[in-house]
Amino acid sequence: xxxxxxxxxxxxxxxxxxxxxxxxxxxxxxxxxxxxxxxxxxxxxxxxxxxxxxxxxxxxxxxxxxxxxxxxxxxxxxxxxxxxxxxxxxxxxxxxxxxxxxxxxxxxxxxxxxxxxxxxxxxxxxxxxxxxxxxxxxxxxxxxxxxxxx
Amino acid sequence: xxxxxxxxxxxxxxxxxxxxxxxxxxxxxxxxxxxxxxxxxxxxxxxxxxxxxxxxxxxxxxxxxxxxxxxxxxxxxxxxxxxxxxxxxxxxxxxxxxxxxxxxxxxxxxxxxxxxxxxxxxxxxxxxx
Numbered sequence: 001x002x003x004x005x006x007x008x009x010x011x012x013x014x015x016x017x018x019x020x021x022x023x024x025x026x027x028x029x030x031x032x033x034x035x036x037x038x039x040x041x042x043x044x045x046x047x048x049x050x051x052x053x054x055x056x057x058x059x060x061x062x063x064x065x066x067x068x069x070x071x072x073x074x075x076x077x078x079x080x081x082x083x084x085x086x087x088x089x090x091x092x093x094x095x096x097x098x099x100x101x102x103x104x105x106x107x108x109x110x111x112x113x114x115x116x117x118x119x120x121x122x123x124x125x126x127x128x129x130x131x132x133x134x135x136x137x138x139x140x141x142x143x144x145x146x147x148x149x150x
Numbered sequence: 151x152x153x154x155x156x157x158x159x160x161x162x163x164x165x166x167x168x169x170x171x172x173x174x175x176x177x178x179x180x181x182x183x184x185x186x187x188x189x190x191x192x193x194x195x196x197x198x199x200x201x202x203x204x205x206x207x208x209x210x211x212x213x214x215x216x217x218x219x220x221x222x223x224x225x226x227x228x229x230x231x232x233x234x235x236x237x238x239x240x241x242x243x244x245x246x247x248x249x250x251x252x253x254x255x256x257x258x259x260x261x262x263x264x265x266x267x268x269x270x271x272x273x274x275x276x277x278x279x
């Protein structure tokens with residue numbers, strides 16, 4: 001047996017009201033709730049009783065958890081890559097800064113052309129401004145948004 | 151309330167979270183390797199039936215994992231209209247078949263190792279000292 005449109009609407013409303021916004025997962029959870037309700041109706045319950053039982057099995061917290069866990073699973077790899085990028089660009093930038101200062105000082109003391117030291121300092125600034133800072137701010141921004149949503 | 155929190159932390163019932171952590175993926179892949187395709191509720195019911203009710207997969211653990219496996223290409227999902235709602239049938243992709251073999255082999259190996267540690271036989275390292 002299939003549920004009536006108004007009954008399906010109630011189930012969809014329950015899922016939507018609890019913040020499950022990822023369409024594919026929403027469809028899964030709606031179908032899961034419908035299956036539970038249909039099974040209970042098949043055993044002799046009316047829709048309201050069956051829906052209460054289904055909500056006990058998949059509570060509001062469960063729905064919110066499904067949303068959070070799905071986002072976590074989908075973004076964890078990207079986040080790890082981003083964090084790795086932050087550390088790598090920070091390391092390269094710091095290393096170039098140290099060597100840049102060293103070669104610039106060496107060039108000044110020995111009165112050599114300071115193109116090597118200058119290039120390293122320039123590279124350090126480039127890595128810092130166009131690598132480390134954007135990645136770091138993006139990560140901070142995402143964490144802040146997640147914090148507000150939570 | 152505490153029971154609710156514990157239930158939330160446990161993807162399964164009956165067995166402890168620590169014991170079963172990491173087995174959900176091979177269980178799902180194994181089921182899908184034996185059937186053409188399955189939908190979420192069907193997977194939960196199949197696991198419950200096969201384990202005589204000892205393992206009940208929580209929806210909160212199942213759907214994020216199914217979605218993640220679909221996203222990384224291990225599973226393929228097909229949406230079918232059932233009345234006025236959408237039902238998604240999951241099946242193994244070509245990559246998923248390889249992942250299943252590897253995952254089951256790893257689990258089998260792990261179980262053997264645990265057996266060797268917990269129930270060492272005569273001749274194993276535990277009896278050498």
